[in-house]
Amino acid sequence: MLGSVNPLRRRSVLQGGVLGVASLGLLNSRAIPANQAKRERRGGKAGPGKRLAVVGAGAAGIASAYFCDSAWSVDLFESRDKIGGHADTLNVTEGDERYAVDIGAEFFHPDTHPLYWSFLAEIGARSDDPEESLVIEGPASLTVFDGGTGEARFGSEHVLEDIPGALRFLTFTGEARKMTEPDAPWETTMGGWLDGLDIDDGYKRDVLTPWLSSLTCGDVELVRTQSARAHLSSFAKTFPRSIFEPVHTYNSTVGLEGYLRMLLDACENTTVLTRAAVESLEEQSGTWHVRTASGRRHGPYDAVVVTAPPPVSKEFFGDVPDLGHIAEHLGAHEYHPSRLVIHRDPHYMPADKDYWAVQNAAVGGGHCETSIWVGAYYGTSDPATKPGIFKSWAAHRADDPGELLAERRFSHPLSTPRSLAAARDMMAFQGERNLYFAGSFTTITDLQETALYSGLRVAESLNPQGPQLTSFKKRLADEDLLGVSYDIV
Structure with a gap:
């Protein structure tokens, strides 16, 4: 079992709840609790006092939020009107059937995605029962x-x-x-x-x-x-x-976006802000603020996780003193x-x-x-x-x-030696001034596997005793996967 998470079944994932509404673009620049029902069951009790901003609601950003959710009040910023990033799913109807078609990433395999493969079982998306499993072999x-x-x-x-x-x-x-x-x-x-x-x-x-x-x-x-x-x-x-x-x-029978919705449905303290493109990060007295394209200034946050791709995120640091080296490393990535x-x-x-x-x-x-x-x-x-x-x-x-x-x-992304060197050099500053990075540009290649891995690495610093992380790492230990690494060394 995954900490306190109840595995979702096919029907609940396809319905999508409030996040499903957001993904259709029906909500305009709104903050959406990732799991309103859980918050209501909490009876108005305040969430964690520590605040975390995660920039980018793709696989790495949602994984970071999911593993940090138990100890942090998380704001997840997304420039588009739906979650997913490159894990973007379109439902196509043919005859009486509906098929989930991933517009971005799609395939995975236990030999190239061992962490991801294990994680799908952890959250209840992969099962030996074909009626319950949200994974299809082909x-x-x-x-x-x-x-x-x-x-x-x-x-x-x-x-x-x-x-x-x-x-x-x-x-x-x-x-x-x-x-x-x-x-x-x-x-x-x-x-x-x-x-x-x-x-x-x-x-x-x-x-x-x-x-x-x-x-x-x-x-x-x-x-x-x-x-x-x-x-x-x-x-x-x-x-x-x-x-x-x-x-x-x-x-995936529900698309990779469906898996990400499962993670958000398991969160109690995460709020998704769609159509909230980040323009800059601002540091003040040891805390961070996030300024979006609407001009609104969000914060203060005790830490920030940047998962937006380098062509976008390199612009966040123009007004942050002494972080020019971060912008320089981000600018070296080739696309x-x-x-x-x-x-x-x-x-x-x-x-x-x-x-x-x-x-x-x-x-x-x-x-x-x-x-x-x-x-x-x-x-x-x-x-x-x-x-x-x-x-x-x-x-x-x-x-x-x-x-x-x-x-x-x-x-x-292009995995050129120059891009890999930029990722290696930038990750040497991971956690500096409570600023973290996750996503394909922090590891060796662009996969669901490495997105998940990068979120795990962030959580090991920000929420090392979290129930979701603890449960998953126990599974990885049982499967002899704790040594898997995608760091560029």
Whole structure:
């Protein structure tokens, strides 16, 4: 059991409560208690005297609030009209069914997300009972194809049709796993590492490098500048060890945003402020104030946790004396503009439907972007019965799908050696003047796993005896996971 938390079931998560209303944009610049019912049961008793401001209601911010909630009165600031950050979920109806489609992050696996996997069981989201579990297992198939002709270059489910290509990919996966070991250097770039692999150069050029770029920036040359270890850490441990071994990954039946709502529903002392974009932080007599775009000054706070991404948060410190080094480190992080679209028609899929996979990477013009076939997780083995719902990266595509359901533009972090060095150097000041940082820019890569880890690290300083943290760390100890670290050292 998770401290005093009662695991939520599917119905309560989908209903969403007051936070569900906020996520629909029906509340305008309002402060919303994360769990009004618990506050009412408290009978008007005041919350903790210590006040904590958390900037950013994404996965790292909500994890920080959740683990600190028992000892702090938390104000959670969010610039958008809904929680989630990159854990942003859209409900798509097809026929009589409704599917949760994550506009940002989605997949996870116990080999690459061990803390997150354990945490989902801790909060009641993952269960051995399929009727209760909010986790779904599905295939992790891949097709790399020519975006102009639609012709496949590699298909993970067609190894017998291309044994040489399958063996080359298997060699790559073995070397990729080695590159994620603790003694692998952060400074080795993807380009330098790929060039040193004993694999056919044409295969590296036509299949491996484009596909690797599709996982972050979509730019075939830009991906070569990223840290090989950081980039590969997000997926390499899920690779098969034989060409015939099936690969599986996991997703959420309620979307990753649904999991975050579960955390907020468990909080008693957290207030979510939506449409409250932070403009600056102000320090006065050892306490902090938060100024939002409306001009309102919130506080005082005894501590602040910043989880907003560096392009935004570096601007918070313009008027704070002696914190120029923080702004400098935040400014060193590198990002790339990205665009995601959710659509119904298979506009970006391979020409041969037999080659449709979960991940379909289209190569062309120095770019490679992926289309995720969401429907591959549902229905029978017959592709005709699966939902026609797709999520595609589309920053470099020539045109858009016809049935566009949603789109999102954002800056995707680049795990370059420069970005990693900036994170390492900035984290040396963690906790200085009661200022803390959490999020992907504080660890090795951009995952739900590292967002959770960063929130845990903050709570170890701010609420080390908290019941939620204590309970979860006991579970981690039982599963031999306490030694898992994503610090850049």
